Amino acid sequence: MLEKGKTTIVLFSGDYDKAMAAYIIANGAAAYDHEVTIFHTFWGLNALRKNEKIDVKKGFMEKMFGKMMPKGADKMGLSKMNFAGIGPKMIKNVMKKHNVMSLPNLIEMAQEQEVKLVACTMTMDLLGLQKEELLDDIDYAGVAAYLADAKDGHVNLFI
């Protein structure tokens, strides 16, 4: 039996296209029988947001942040050619035509393949995101936990 590989990805970006790249690599790595971790920090946390409004107690700034950031993976914008939201609509159409999986589906598949999804708790505080607003069955951790995974990683990416 070959040595079990390990892949870690830091998803910093909140762009739909960059998150897609991260999740495609994660799913591919899982198919390679790697142990896979995606560490979501800053804008990347939005990929883990539930798409409905969740009632949680928040201060003014946190509420503003919550309103301005996309509620979930499907609402994220593109890093290029976003055109105030028309870009994502266009690309999603093209994706359907080419049978490319949408970001929400890629995330679901990653969870099925037991990819470890981690939310960075420090940036959750910063952006005012609470556990109730994020997907179920994810882990919460900080830099030390990421490094513990990354130090044994064969593939470590920052996206």
Place this chain on the structure above:
Amino acid sequence: MDVTKVIDAKGLACPMPIVRTKKAMDELESGQILEVQATDKGAKSDLTAWAKSSGHELLNFSEENDVFLFWIKKS
């Protein structure tokens, strides 16, 4: 060739052919053969690389009418 299972990944884009292949492979016993059918243009490199690094044996490969066919023996 004694094929145990056939995976139809035609029309599916990256990373689905690999994900499906891996799932199917998990259900096979050592020595059994999986046939994979794919149309994704990257599939040839992808499945060859995948079989090599996961220790399985790519027995044969062919291409018919833009469909790539792979026969992989489980290690």
